[in-house]
Amino acid sequence: MLSTINVVLRQAPGQEASVLGIRAAYAMLTAGGFDVRLLCLGDGVYNLLGVPGYPGDLVRRFAAEGGTLHAHDEALDARGLSGAALEPGTEVLDAAAMADLVADAEATTAY
Amino acid sequence: MSRTLTIALLSGSTENDDAAFVVNLARAVLARGDAVNVFLYGNGCNLANKPVPFDGRSPISDALRGHMDGFVLAGAIEELAAAGAKFATCHTTEYSRGTEGLAYLDGVAWGDVGNSYTRFLMSTDVLLTIGR
Numbered sequence: 001m002l003s004t005i006n007v008v009l010r011q012a013p014g015q016e017a018s019v020l021g022i023r024a025a026y027a028m029l030t031a032g033g034f035d036v037r038l039l040c041l042g043d044g045v046y047n048l049l050g051v052p053g054y055p056g057d058l059v060r061r062f063a064a065e066g067g068t069l070h071a072h073d074e075a076l077d078a079r080g081l082s083g084a085a086l087e088p089g090t091e092v093l094d095a096a097a098m099a100d101l102v103a104d105a106e107a108t109t110a111y
Numbered sequence: 112m113s114r115t116l117t118i119a120l121l122s123g124s125t126e127n128d129d130a131a132f133v134v135n136l137a138r139a140v141l142a143r144g145d146a147v148n149v150f151l152y153g154n155g156c157n158l159a160n161k162p163v164p165f166d167g168r169s170p171i172s173d174a175l176r177g178h179m180d181g182f183v184l185a186g187a188i189e190e191l192a193a194a195g196a197k198f199a200t201c202h203t204t205e206y207s208r209g210t211e212g213l214a215y216l217d218g219v220a221w222g223d224v225g226n227s228y229t230r231f232l233m234s235t236d237v238l239l240t241i242g243r
Contacts, residue, residue, distance in 0.1 A: 002232055017121060017243065020153045020204070023224055024119065032229035109119065109240035 004035040006101055006108040009044030013051045018044065021111030022058050029067045037068045037101060039108075045075045048086040063089055072098055114236040115146040119228065120155035121242025124182045129242045130158060134187045137196050148197045148231040150222070152204060155242060158184060159200045160213040185216055192218020199227035 007025040011018045022038070029036040038059070040048055047059060048071055063069055069090040076083060076092065083092040093101070102108050118137070124130035133149060140147040151159050162185055171179070192198055199222030205211040215221070222228070232238065 002235055002238060005232075005238070016153050020121065023203075024152070024228065027224040027229055028232060031225040032232055034232070107235075107238035109238055111121070111240060 002034060002106045004037070004105040004107075006037050006039050006105045008039045008041060008108060008110040009047050010042045010110060012043040012046040013055050017111045018047055019055050019058075021109075022047065022055060022062065024109070024111070025067060026058055026062045026065070029062060030065055036062075037070060037105070038062065039070045039072075039098060039101060040075070041072045041098070042075050043079075045071045045079065045081060045086075048090050049081070050085075050087060059087060063087060070098065070101065113145045115148065115234055116140050116237045116239065117148040117150065117228075117231045117235040119150045119152045119238075119240045119242075120158070121153040121240065123154040123157035124184050125179070126182060130155070130184055131182070133241055134184055134191065137191050141191070141194050141196060146195065146197075147191075148199075148235065149191075150224075150228045150231060151198060151200045151219070152224070152228075153201070153242065154204075156200045156204045156208065156210065158188060159198070159205070159215050159219045160210055161185070161216055163213075188219065189217045192216070197231070199231070201228070 007021050009018050009021045025036050025038050028034045069087055071090050071092050073092050073094050118133050120133050122129035137147045198219040202211050202221055202223050
């Protein structure tokens with residue numbers, strides 16, 4: 001059975017898939033009681049920039065409810081983004097550390 | 112002991128192989144004696160409804176119609192549901208598409224991320240998200 005689930009965001013705000021991933025992550029955390037991590041890769045890191053409105057509010061509520069936020073360091077560097085600009089509490093990880101999160105979860109789903 | 116696969120399908124079926132892949136995967140899973148749940152999410156919810164035929168004259172050529180008919184999965188979805196696959200939609204994504212009130216295919220249930228999808232996950236062994 002599933003206990004820890006990673007939700008990978010690969011797309012920027014403004015793409016439906018990014019909101020679908022955030023919404024699924026929030027539901028799994030709060031309604032399912034799963035341990036849920038939001039892993040932001042590629043353009044997915046833009047979702048952690050304090051986005052206004054519903055998508056950003058949901059990311060912040062996810063974190064407030066106990067979900068964890070993670071950003072890939074190379075994705076930030078490639079986009080000229082600083083970890084300091086991300087939602088408070090976001091963990092910036094290299095690929096090896098991201099892989100560790102994938103390895104120790106029962107499921108990793110990508111949006 | 113049978114295992115359960117849950118798939119969140121994000122794609123509609125038209126000229127897109129993702130939904131056909133999910134249908135074929137679900138068939139194979141059921142044939143093995145395992146269970147499968149499909150959550151129709153985002154554009155995946157476009158697969159949930161009974162087709163509404165167009166009565167007027169259509170300029171679609173026979174060749175194009177034959178091509179497009181290959182992407183119509185309504186019958187396959189109803190067969191899978193009859194064979195035990197569980198299908199639920201995300202009503203929020205239906206709402207934004209104006210389809211929440213349309214008739215569902217036999218075996219497809221109105222649903223949501225917080226209840227239907229989460230309930231699927233509580234008894235799931237393997238989780239996939241397929242689509243774009």
